[in-house]
Amino acid sequence: MKSITCLHPKYLIPVEPKATVLLAHSLVMQNGKILAVLPEADVRLRYQDATHIELKEHALTPGFINLHAHSAMSLLRGLADDLALMDWLNHHIWPAEKKHVSDEFVLDGTLFAMAEMIRGGTTTVNDMYFHHQAVAKAGLQAGMRTIVGCSILEFPTGFAQNAGEYLDKAIEASTAFANQDGVGFRLAPHAPYTVADDTFKKIIELSEKYDMGIHCHVHETVDEVNDSLKQYGMRPLQRLHQLGLLSNRLIAAHMVHADDDDIALLSRTGVHIAHNPASNLKLASGFARIHAMQTAGINVGIGTDGAASNNKLDLLGDLRLAALLAKAQSNDPTALDAHSALEMATLSGARALGLEDQIGSLITGKQADIIAIDLSAIETQPVFDPVSQIIYAAGREQVSHVWVNGQCLMENRQLTTLVEPNLLAKAKWWQARIVND
Template sequence: MPEAPLDLLLLPTWLVPVEPAGVVLREHGLGIRDGQIVLIAPRSEALRHPTTEVRELPDCLLAPGLVNAHGHAAMSLLRGIADDLPLMTWLQEHIWPAESRWVDEDFVRDGTDLAIAEQVKGGISCFSDMYFYPQTAAECVHNAGVRAQITVPVLDFPVPGALNAAEALRKGLQLFDDLKQHPRIRIAFGPHAPYTVSDDKLEQIRVLADELDAGIHMHVHETAQEVAEAVAKHGERPLARLARLGLLGPRFQAVHMTQIDDDDLALLVEHNCSIVHCPESNLKLASGFCPVERLWQAGVNVAIGTDGAASNNDLDLLGETRTAALLAKAVAGSATALHAHSALRMATLNGARALGLESQIGSLELGKLADVAAFDLSGLAQQPVYDPVSQLIYASGRDCVKHLWVGGKQLLDDGRLTRMDENELIARAKDWGTRIASK
């Protein structure tokens, strides 16, 4: 039988598969059929395959779509509302009161749409969301065509959309059941932090996560104060408490982890946990420095996240990755720490692994889903190009993102959103800003 034609053949100047590590393929083509990568071959060979559509991408670097492994999407509507404050002051005196006053399903819908559009324009094909009304966020993800992990929020006190943890878990289980066959959405549990969730609720989450093979996504060791207070209250560090309660494991996603001692590192290695590093939020809130190079050398999977726009203040994962690379060198005291190729891996395959999606996305390999980003390196500031990955990480911004495909569907075409109305999103965000500022 004749070979079925490719749906799309992409012909960039450089193709960076991420796996194998450190590889840059020049003048190669990538073929997509039925949403999957089915061909990676030299340009001349790729052009011999029958193809429905061919896209020439001169001066572009083709790489996996970026994976934003931690954020609070709807908080894009609180961008800049409480800047230049320490974490607990920012959280307790400003963010939580604002959320109590304003967060409802409409807020989450409009804020999540705004965040998705910003992320798509920045080359992010998949993100993890930790916020309220997860069913509403899931609807936004479904409609936008992007990929996401949506977490079920669990705290010891009432939150928007749930009067208590029991209601939050009940709704979360229903959402898990509703979306268990969804091709682009994965549901996980999102206990906020060790200091806001009691032992009994954490144990319940552990049981449910084991039964459902679901991820657990949690802020852990974000500040030195958090760790000191936990030791004073419980007689043990938060990570040790989570280990005692049985939460640690390959599905556990520890966000921030700026405070790590030898015992913490041993637990992370023993249980094969993933760390989600949020360098710019940590810097802005003066929370501390995650020792990325030390974790990397110990074999711990380190992904990267932007955190929410209220504490960053953007959802620019490419910029976040540059910050992570530079900060890792300063913290390690070594210019060789977290080189450019490793930084890109942290923003792609490591993020996919943290979310349990490494067999599907995060690298450009045959059989994987076609989540692909094209970065334009033709600009003045990128010349000359000796190592395109170094130019991407150290000399480029998200304005170089030209195209993005998720499962072979194009969500960004020459910098323009294909499924969302940018002007409408801006108008809705401005309306929220006017309403919130007036109060």
């Protein structure tokens, strides 16, 4: 039996119940799980022989869940900026990927991204990329909870030649890691405009057979919607609904262009949304109607997208952006308040992944996925409301500690499972190779 560790923060923010901030409370963890959340005095008396970690100016929250990322693309950060989405994809990103993406590229790029995410308080990533086993290996090495999204397209890449081969590789990878704690798999059709009807039908069949969720870009741009109307006579979401894809198994990434009918359909079918505010702005995709979605009862989490289109894997920064955009877009300053924004990055993400009984809030029995944020800096003082300070004022550099399954991945800003100089050396090596190829 592993030893007991007690965390003593100034503010304990469990997320569940909502809008709760506990003072003079401590969290006890053992064997990777939260053993208790109790008044500090009780913990110190009851667990005198435990390891005690003092976090006297810190807020303790659940770890952040990045609901949409292309982690390995961290090695393409800054390669092609300030371009429209299809220009960016067709003329820059996809050609670079065809030349360079391999098991080695994906392992190195995913580890590099995970180091950045851990340093920003992310403990779970819902990824979408190729070379699935390399992504899973990176997650196990970093200690980050990893959902491997297995990309599926109709056209060939360096990874697979057709939709059938992408699907075969997805099932092969999920089977190979079936017994690994902390790693899960999802089928990830790229988008309605890159996946055919028959392939979507096969994805639904395999999702049910292997109990795998689905993760797909949907309604990211105006052109996507207009092209679908021309080709199919219906909006992409309606097409996916007719095919049977819309359910609580689906995480729809972006969903920028949703009209009232779309929102009603999403609500009725239980689809989850991965909101990517920074990427949506940088690629000029538009403004997602997040407040309207949440008002309709749709579960909305948050993602960074890839570092090639954000260009930061910074959920704290994106949370602030999401909250501000929701207020401006809805003309309602009460939209997406600080507590709701924090829930978006924690419990809402867990719900989308079907993991709400394991992660997303600091309650007894859940996995010990926890972060500590130091609020002692000038930039986050005085503290009237710690949740407000986290969402509107804190930076990712104020995340001091990160635990996943009770394992400390970062202690006082120092990574413990990854070696920073090695990661930086790998990134520079790939930069030189990409530039010179």
